[in-house]
Amino acid sequence: MLKLAALDEDDLKIVSAHVQDAVIRVGDMRWDKGARRFLLEINRFAWESPVNSVFNQRYERRRSVLHFEGVQAVRASGITRDKVDDVLVLLSIRFTPEDAPAGTIELIFAGDHALRLQVDYVEGRLTDLGAAWEAGSKPAHFG
Structure with a gap:
């Protein structure tokens, strides 16, 4: 099971690598404006798993939570909140500093979909919730 924290741009690149190709339902994304937290429940492909190899041909996914703190605003492009059963595939996460330590965290999805999180600072956490299942x-x- 994986548990990672991202407290700067370099950490966020590591988290991004671990969530590449995660599958996310639109209904499993939430912004708690009062707590300034954005949370995604994801089914991530376990790239780090030793069973994920060309020779083994067995692959795993894990249910995980990815959340960001210090979120001031959320903007979506190509994502409709009321289509809760739409499924997105996460390609990458990147940070653009604006007034350090503040900036924008972008979550880029397949099909020209994206989320922009205006943040006071970089603080993200990725936590696996349980056992893996075969993909x-x-x-x-x-x-």
């Missing part, structure tokens, strides 16, 4: 295949990347 039918490994995500394919073309380029």
